Amino acid sequence: MDNKSGFMRDAFQKNIRQYTMLFALVAIWVIFTVLTEGIFIRPGNLSNLFLQTMTVGVVAVGMTLVIVTGNIDLSVGSVAALAGAVGAYCQVRLGWDTAPALVAAVGCGLLIGLWHGFWIAYRMVPSFIVTLASMLIFRGAVLGVTGGTTIAPLSESFKALGQSYLDPIVSAAVGIIAILLFCFFDLRRRFRRVKYSFTVPSWPLQLLKLALGAAVMAAFFGILVFNEGVPYSVMLVLVLAVIFHFVSNHTVFGRHLYAIGGNADAAKLSGINNKKRILQLFTVFGGVTALGGLVLTSRLNAATTSAGQGMELDVIAAVVIGGTSLLGGEGTILGSLVGALIMASLDNGMSLLDTNITYQYVIKGLILLLAVWVDMATRKK
Amino acid sequence: MSEHILEMQGIVKEFPGVKALDNVTFSVRPGEVHALVGENGAGKSTLMKVLSGVYPFGTYQGKILINGQEQPFHSIRDSEQAGVAIIYQELALVKQLSIMENICLGHETARHGVISWDEAHLKAKKALDMVGLSINPSMPIQHLGVGEQQLVEIAKALAKNARILILDEPTAALAEGEAANLLKILKNLREKGVTCIYISHRLREVFELADRITILRDGRTVATRNKADLNEDKLISLMVGRDLTNVYPWKKREAGKSILEVKSWSVYDAAINKTIADVSFTVRQNEILGVAGLVGAGRTELVMSLFNIWGRVTGGEIFLEGRKLSLNSASDAIQAGISLASEDRKRYGLVLTQDIRRNTSLASLPRISKYSVVNGNEEIVAAEKYTHDLRIKTPSIEQKTMNLSGGNQQKVVLGKWLMTMPKVLILDEPTRGIDVGAKVEIYNIVNELVDQGVGVIMISSELPEILGMSDRILVMHEGRFTGELMRAEATQEKIMHYATGGK
Numbered sequence: 001m002d003n004k005s006g007f008m009r010d011a012f013q014k015n016i017r018q019y020t021m022l023f024a025l026v027a028i029w030v031i032f033t034v035l036t037e038g039i040f041i042r043p044g045n046l047s048n049l050f051l052q053t054m055t056v057g058v059v060a061v062g063m064t065l066v067i068v069t070g071n072i073d074l075s076v077g078s079v080a081a082l083a084g085a086v087g088a089y090c091q092v093r094l095g096w097d098t099a100p101a102l103v104a105a106v107g108c109g110l111l112i113g114l115w116h117g118f119w120i121a122y123r124m125v126p127s128f129i130v131t132l133a134s135m136l137i138f139r140g141a142v143l144g145v146t147g148g149t150t151i152a153p154l155s156e157s158f159k160a161l162g163q164s165y166l167d168p169i170v171s172a173a174v175g176i177i178a179i180l181l182f183c184f185f186d187l188r189r190r191f192r193r194v195k196y197s198f199t200v201p202s203w204p205l206q207l208l209k210l211a212l213g214a215a216v217m218a219a220f221f222g223i224l225v226f227n228e229g230v231p232y233s234v235m236l237v238l239v240l241a242v243i244f245h246f247v248s249n250h251t252v253f254g255r256h257l258y259a260i261g262g263n264a265d266a267a268k269l270s271g272i273n274n275k276k277r278i279l280q281l282f283t284v285f286g287g288v289t290a291l292g293g294l295v296l297t298s299r300l301n302a303a304t305t306s307a308g309q310g311m312e313l314d315v316i317a318a319v320v321i322g323g324t325s326l327l328g329g330e331g332t333i334l335g336s337l338v339g340a341l342i343m344a345s346l347d348n349g350m351s352l353l354d355t356n357i358t359y360q361y362v363i364k365g366l367i368l369l370l371a372v373w374v375d376m377a378t379r380k381k
Numbered sequence: 382m383s384e385h386i387l388e389m390q391g392i393v394k395e396f397p398g399v400k401a402l403d404n405v406t407f408s409v410r411p412g413e414v415h416a417l418v419g420e421n422g423a424g425k426s427t428l429m430k431v432l433s434g435v436y437p438f439g440t441y442q443g444k445i446l447i448n449g450q451e452q453p454f455h456s457i458r459d460s461e462q463a464g465v466a467i468i469y470q471e472l473a474l475v476k477q478l479s480i481m482e483n484i485c486l487g488h489e490t491a492r493h494g495v496i497s498w499d500e501a502h503l504k505a506k507k508a509l510d511m512v513g514l515s516i517n518p519s520m521p522i523q524h525l526g527v528g529e530q531q532l533v534e535i536a537k538a539l540a541k542n543a544r545i546l547i548l549d550e551p552t553a554a555l556a557e558g559e560a561a562n563l564l565k566i567l568k569n570l571r572e573k574g575v576t577c578i579y580i581s582h583r584l585r586e587v588f589e590l591a592d593r594i595t596i597l598r599d600g601r602t603v604a605t606r607n608k609a610d611l612n613e614d615k616l617i618s619l620m621v622g623r624d625l626t627n628v629y630p631w632k633k634r635e636a637g638k639s640i641l642e643v644k645s646w647s648v649y650d651a652a653i654n655k656t657i658a659d660v661s662f663t664v665r666q667n668e669i670l671g672v673a674g675l676v677g678a679g680r681t682e683l684v685m686s687l688f689n690i691w692g693r694v695t696g697g698e699i700f701l702e703g704r705k706l707s708l709n710s711a712s713d714a715i716q717a718g719i720s721l722a723s724e725d726r727k728r729y730g731l732v733l734t735q736d737i738r739r740n741t742s743l744a745s746l747p748r749i750s751k752y753s754v755v756n757g758n759e760e761i762v763a764a765e766k767y768t769h770d771l772r773i774k775t776p777s778i779e780q781k782t783m784n785l786s787g788g789n790q791q792k793v794v795l796g797k798w799l800m801t802m803p804k805v806l807i808l809d810e811p812t813r814g815i816d817v818g819a820k821v822e823i824y825n826i827v828n829e830l831v832d833q834g835v836g837v838i839m840i841s842s843e844l845p846e847i848l849g850m851s852d853r854i855l856v857m858h859e860g861r862f863t864g865e866l867m868r869a870e871a872t873q874e875k876i877m878h879y880a881t882g883g884k
């Protein structure tokens with residue numbers, strides 16, 4: 001067997017599940033494009049679609065690691081709403097600037113995460129129960145903070161988080177820098193491996209990979225640039241996703257989380273402080289959830305009492321569709337983003353088609369079921 | 382009626398990147414005990430999974446004939462219907478259920494969906510009688526020892542009217558006494574006409590029990606011989622493809638100064654009401670301290686309690702190189718330089734969803750990291766090294782450990798602990814499920830460590846291993862050390878004397 005096809009096959013087999021989901025995403029896009037006679041694929045709509053993905057996307061990025069450790073967080077909707085309410089309250093009622101208001105909101109999220117981590121790790125209450133309780137507790141807190149009414153309007157700078165775009169020229173620069181960084185890191189990785197005299201893909205294959213990656217990124221940024229620019233919220237998700245991807249694959253912390261989810265006893269005997277790791281993870285995740293809540297609030301330009309209701313279902317669905325195992329130990333950040341994009345595409349496409357809301361729920365439910373079944377079936381092989 | 386009750390012809394089974402079975406032929410005569418032997422990863426378990434329908438018809442090539450009739454098994458149920466029952470390398474009983482419920486599981490004695498417990502009781506009782514177990518069938522499985530659980534597994538198979546019984550390393554987790562009992566029961570079953578396929582790395586058992594022996598190597602059948610035509614040396618050379626001169630490569634050496642000292646160590650565990658009472662011992666540099674005893678003597682519990690993984694420590698002190706340690710967790714112990722390779726590779730050893738690379742580095746991540754960022758290349762180097770040194774059979778270090786054969790999984794666990802570069806290495810049943818050839822490799826690696834000044838504690842239920850490799854032997858009985866023997870004076874009899882509580 002020649003080396004090249006061997007590499008290709010290995011890469012394919014290793015990532016087969018992610019490819020199925022990417023394939024599903026493309027299929028959904030093609031179907032909607034045909035059904036909407038091309039409206040779906042227009043840059044304006046795609047840009048809108050990316051914006052829609054972001055609230056779920058922010059939280060899904062963090063939720064991936066929570067589920068990887070074999071835990072779950074059902075309270076994200078309430079926590080996001082509370083963070084949004086706190087931010088809006090600080091700004092509208094107390095007249096704070098945007099920056100301190102955002103910091104207060106994120107701080108509130110971190111504290112809630114710490115609270116979750118404490119109960120889950122040090123008091124051994126299952127995360128399902130702890131966060132189910134929080135779902136109620138913090139929904140109550142939202143009512144308390146807002147006084148049962150809507151808090152609005154927000155200042156321009158607060159609104160920017162969910163509604164504004166980077167200037168197209170800056171956006172283009174960001175896109176080019178991102179592509180260059182991607183190429184730089186991939187090549188650096190290659191040269192390091194050569195230094196260790198490991199086998200590396202042949203040059204044509206390597207260049208093909210770089211070209212493909214760069215093309216996808218260029219298309220993505222291109223769509224945004226030719227629309228209005230890159231939305232702040234998209235930047236936020238991209239940065240978070242890169243950080244979380246790095247953390248999960250290349251840091252001691254990330255490795256520990258996957259080991260804990262795969263086999264908690266073995267992890268402990270290998271010298272991992274499971275409790276501390278879970279506490280840290282939930283604390284960080286509380287902050288991430290708060291960011292999601294802020295994006296949501298600024299998109300709505302108001303903090304409402306019902307904000308974020310049902311968010312946990314969308315987020316968990318996105319993560320699971322992205323190939324993360326609810327049993328723990330397996331999952332990727334990229335997969336969850338694809339999952340979030342699939343869910344948002346369904347929403348977007350069906351509302352373009354004016355599908356009856358009844359069917360929208362039914363179809364989303366069926367897609368979730370189907371996706372997990374496909375995932376399980378390919379996992380067995 | 383054909384001469385063979387079972388024939389497997391030209392079996393080929395492939396996994397991504399691995400040809401596990403490559404044209405295997407295997408036939409079994411009615412009423413015989415047929416041993417299946419071979420190195421780790423030779424394909425024994427895979428062949429038996431093909432036979433029992435775990436890998437359904439169509440996922441492999443070749444033919445299975447039972448009593449001369451071709452049988453396409455699409456599921457385990459199909460094979461059970463044809464009288465084939467398998468008892469896996471890992472026990473598969475439901476711990477929370479009773480013996481009776483486990484025996485009848487999947488074959489409930491039900492009328493219109495309503496279980497008749499009286500009938501189930503009777504059926505279970507009869508099956509238990511056949512394996513010589515006289516315990517109440519209503520007892521939950523979790524109260525049984527491993528040996529008894531093994532017998533329940535066999536009873537369960539017999540209750541399904543199995544004509545061909547497959548046992549995959551049934552004695553790996555058993556103590557000598559229990560293993561002997563199991564062999565006796567299998568001989569009884571042979572009298573009653575049950576055909577048995579027996580996989581084991583314990584060659585002594587193979588010679589005691591088997592009528593014929595089939596040897597697999599690298600997924601191919603090497604030979605099928607009558608027991609009378611083979612001896613242990615010949616069998617080993619057929620298995621590993623070369624002669625093995627010395628199974629226990631011990632060499633004379635001087636023990637150095639004491640490195641680990643445990644004084645008046647006492648532990649109590651309320652859950653299973655077990656105590657370790659006032660135990661003291663010392664490990665020296667450049668020595669292998671063997672710890673013998675019957676299963677359940679408390680050896681595993683003793684070392685687990687040093688790591689604070691088991692029980693509540695009620696008293697005692699640990700000194701490493703003369704400094705007093707207070708170990709609150711495995712992490713403390715590893716940092717201080719003590720590593721423990723647990724006997725239970727599935728529970729405490731491996732993260733099965735992860736590959737060899739990540740499992741190997743798991744306990745040594747801080748060492749190959751800078752600012753908490755793992756140096757992936759160093760990790761690959763280390764994983765490659767241990768995979769090579771321990772001769773782990775795998776297409777690559779990216780292989781998930783759940784896809785490895787049992788013995789190769791055990792080697793990954795050893796690699797993980799070797800990578801921590803400990804000062805004191807505690808090995809709990811290190812060669813469980815490992816083939817004779819690979820055992821020697823492992824002993825050589827341990828010897829090398831000992832020469833470098835590491836102190837090794839080796840817990841083992843295999844007396845030949847204890848006698849063959851230890852410089853000094855401690856014997857445990859009911860949570861206490863009852864005897865200490867130097868290598869020169871140690872014999873099987875003396876160890877058994879102390880192990881059963883003799884003074």
Ligand SMILES: Nc1ncnc2c1ncn2[C@@H]1O[C@H](COP(=O)(O)OP(=O)(O)OP(=O)(O)O)[C@@H](O)[C@H]1O
Binds near residue numbers: 399425788789816
């Ligand atoms: N599900 C799987 N996916 C990929 N490879 C597999 C899978 N199951 C087994 N293998 C490979 O097939 C080969 C044969 O494995 P098998 O478990 O049959 O060995 P074995 O003879 O039982 O060894 P041991 O004595 O260690 O139990 C091994 O190389 C193993 O890695």
Ligand SMILES: [Mg+2]
Binds near residue numbers: 426786
């Ligand atoms: Mg096996």
